[in-house]
Amino acid sequence: MKFLFKILKDFPAYLWSGWGAIASILLFIACWDLGNQIYGNLVLPSPLETFKTLALMLQDDSVLAEINTTLYRAFIGFGISLIFGSLLGLTAGFFATASMMSRPIVTILVGMPPIAWIVLAMIWFGMGDETVIFTVVVASFPIIFVGALQGTRTLDGELKQMAESFNLPWHMKFIDVYFPHIFSYVFPAWVSGLGMAWKIVVMAELLATSDGIGASLAVARSQLDTPTALALVTIMIGSLMFIEYIVLEPIKREVESWRS
Amino acid sequence: MEKLEVLNVNHHFGFTEILNDINFTLNKGEVLSIVGPSGGGKTTLLHLCAGLLDVEEGKIDNSFTTSSFAFQESRLLPWKNVIDNISLGLLANGVKKAEAIKMSQDVALKFGLEEDDFEKFPKDLSGGMKQRVSFARALVVKPSLLFLDEPFSALDIGLKKELQTHLLNEVKENNLTILFITHDLMEAIRLSDKILLLEADPGHIVHTFKYESKQSSRDDKFVYDETAKILSHEQIISTFELELK
Numbered sequence: 001m002k003f004l005f006k007i008l009k010d011f012p013a014y015l016w017s018g019w020g021a022i023a024s025i026l027l028f029i030a031c032w033d034l035g036n037q038i039y040g041n042l043v044l045p046s047p048l049e050t051f052k053t054l055a056l057m058l059q060d061d062s063v064l065a066e067i068n069t070t071l072y073r074a075f076i077g078f079g080i081s082l083i084f085g086s087l088l089g090l091t092a093g094f095f096a097t098a099s100m101m102s103r104p105i106v107t108i109l110v111g112m113p114p115i116a117w118i119v120l121a122m123i124w125f126g127m128g129d130e131t132v133i134f135t136v137v138v139a140s141f142p143i144i145f146v147g148a149l150q151g152t153r154t155l156d157g158e159l160k161q162m163a164e165s166f167n168l169p170w171h172m173k174f175i176d177v178y179f180p181h182i183f184s185y186v187f188p189a190w191v192s193g194l195g196m197a198w199k200i201v202v203m204a205e206l207l208a209t210s211d212g213i214g215a216s217l218a219v220a221r222s223q224l225d226t227p228t229a230l231a232l233v234t235i236m237i238g239s240l241m242f243i244e245y246i247v248l249e250p251i252k253r254e255v256e257s258w259r260s
Numbered sequence: 261m262e263k264l265e266v267l268n269v270n271h272h273f274g275f276t277e278i279l280n281d282i283n284f285t286l287n288k289g290e291v292l293s294i295v296g297p298s299g300g301g302k303t304t305l306l307h308l309c310a311g312l313l314d315v316e317e318g319k320i321d322n323s324f325t326t327s328s329f330a331f332q333e334s335r336l337l338p339w340k341n342v343i344d345n346i347s348l349g350l351l352a353n354g355v356k357k358a359e360a361i362k363m364s365q366d367v368a369l370k371f372g373l374e375e376d377d378f379e380k381f382p383k384d385l386s387g388g389m390k391q392r393v394s395f396a397r398a399l400v401v402k403p404s405l406l407f408l409d410e411p412f413s414a415l416d417i418g419l420k421k422e423l424q425t426h427l428l429n430e431v432k433e434n435n436l437t438i439l440f441i442t443h444d445l446m447e448a449i450r451l452s453d454k455i456l457l458l459e460a461d462p463g464h465i466v467h468t469f470k471y472e473s474k475q476s477s478r479d480d481k482f483v484y485d486e487t488a489k490i491l492s493h494e495q496i497i498s499t500f501e502l503e504l505k
Contacts, residue, residue, distance in 0.1 A: 158335050161312055165329035165407075166349040166397075176348065180339040258339040260383040 007254045014250050021245070045227040054231040063216070067235065070201055070212040073129060077136025078197040085141045085193070086186055089148025099149055109142040118204050132204040132212070139200040140193040147189020151182035184256060191248050198240050262288045262324045262404055264309060264439065269318035271304055277462035278304050282318070284456055284465065286439055288404070291431060291475070293440040293448040294456045297500055301463025302441040303409055309439060310407045324405035324437065330398040332410040334390035336382040342368060342393055343378045349401040367400040368393070371426065388419045395423055399430065406430075408440040412447060424451060428475050445496075449486045450478060459499045467495040 029047045036046040045053075057063045092098040117138045121131040155178060163177045205214025213232055220229040264286040271279040278301045286292045294302050307313040309320060310329055328349060336345045346364035351357065365378065371392045382390055391411060398406060406427075412420045428451065430436040442448050448455050455469040469490065473482070490496055497503055 158331070158333065159337065161307075162329070162331065162335040164312055165310060166352050166401075168348070168352045172348075172352055176337060176340070180337075184339075258381040258383065 003254065007250050010254065011250055014253070018245070042224070042226060045230055049227050050230040050234060053227040054234055057228070057231055057235075066212055066216050070205060070214065073132045073205070073212065074136060074197050074201040077133040077201065078140055078194055080133070080137050081140040081144050081193055081197070082190060085144030085189075086148045089145040089186075090152050090182065092145075093149045093152025099153055102145070102149065106142045106146055109138065112138075114139050114200050114203065115207075118207050121204075122208050127208050127210070129209075131208040132201060132214075135204040135208075136197045136200050140197040143196055144186070144189045144193045147193075148182070148186050151185030154185070155181060180258075184259070187252060187255060191244065191252070194243065194248075195240060198236065202236060262437070263321075264324060264405065264437075265319075265321040266309065267319040267321070269305075269308065269315060269320060271301070271308060271313075271316055273304075279308075280462040280464040282463070282465060284468075286405075286437060288324075288437055289431065289435045290454065291438040291440065291452045292454045292456065293442055293452040294458055295442055295445060295448050296458030296463070297460050298443060300458050300460035302443075302458055305458070305463065306407055306409055306439065306441050322405075324403075326401065326403045327405040327407060328398040328401050328403040329407045330394050330409070330411045332413060334382070334387075334394035336390055336393055336397075338382050341379050341381055342373065342385070345382070345393055346397045346400055349397060353401060364396070364400055367396045371396045372422065388415055391415055391419075392423070395426070399426075402434065403436070405437045405439065408438060410442050412442070413444070420447075427451065432476065445490055446483055446487050449490065450483050451475060457495055457499055466499060467493070 032044070032047050035044045041049070092102050114135060117135050118131070121134045125131045125134060159177055159181075163173050168177070201212075202214040202217065205212040206218045207214075209215050213236065217229055217232050220226075220232065266282055266284050269279060269282040270277070282305060284292070294305060296302055304313065308315055309322070310327065311322070312329075337348070340348070343361055343364045346368055347355075347357075347360040350360035350363060355363070365375075368378065369375075373389065373392055373396070377385070377389065382393075385393065391414070395411070412423065415423070424447070427436070427438065431438065438451070440448070440451065449471070453471060455471075456465050457467040457469070458464070459466045471478075471486070491502070
């Protein structure tokens, strides 16, 4: 509770520090507009036109339903990765053999292109939710797994010994000695896993389903509707930036304020 | 009476023999230091006495009711501020949070930390300040026996003397018992009632030096004279391989 309060208290100062980021985004939009003036509306619609399309889309219930579908798939997939990746990673980290054996498997999972997984999933699960969710899980699981594994593998033996010398009871050992260290590895892994999930869900939808943001992108492409395509991309990027900079970053700063 | 008794202790890491037939007794209120060259098994012996390692051969009887440990490095939890680090041992003993914080603040002030430092994380402390916190953490639990693993080795002479004076006060006022390892002979002479000389490969005790005079009466001259005397002792010369110079 005290912790939550501290995050909220520091939030305005954090937002105020965001002017630099806003300036950089505005500069990017200016370059985008320049591109529009050079290449024309069909290739690259102006930012203004894109944002107008976006505003119209956000008032349309069917578009909101598509966004919901995508959100549902991404969060189910990410949720599965989060739970299993963290649990399995933490457990594997405690055993030298398990961490050694899991390394090549992780390399295979990370090295296999997501597009190949989508093809396999389409064969296994057909066209639907399962294919998308499966691809999201396969893509974000190894990231979280490795983060959690590193978290337990790198636990400091000297601090463990210190905890023993003071006879810390098991719950204090976990809360005060192990957890903060593990969390400092797992939390950033969750953030990158989420980013990955959000990207992969659209790609899988584009190829394997008839609904969701990805499918809408496919429709926009076939109709050469560049403003809609760009508006959809804006939704994706906007929501990712919101989650990362407004929700997760303040938590991360607070949690890791002890780091140099 | 509380005492620590070490009987015929041997210890191995794999096939390497680290300690061979160690015997000594530490009585309540005594300061015992173990000196010897680096890599001679001093730390292993201390960890065995403190119960951080399991005794394989021989026996260690520890009847002290409470003990704590100060390490060579401060070993503070990087995610806890100064006060929370100091209160760790108190909370582990079941002291109420508010009381633990109050006691930790008092002891922190006593060890030369300032109120501005209380909320700081270890990353913002100098090496000397970290070691002050580590000492405060070990002493706030009012141990009956204190284990020290070369805790002064990285400190400047001023701070070294200050912390040593703190320890000697604790010995005088609260009858604190200290088991202390070091490779600094002057330090050992200043603080100890008894010095065990540990020779390496494998670690075994080759000589015991005793000092009867009260620590508070030992001035610099005493320490220098005794150091000079001990440095010409043949066991010291062979253990530290001084003749090779």
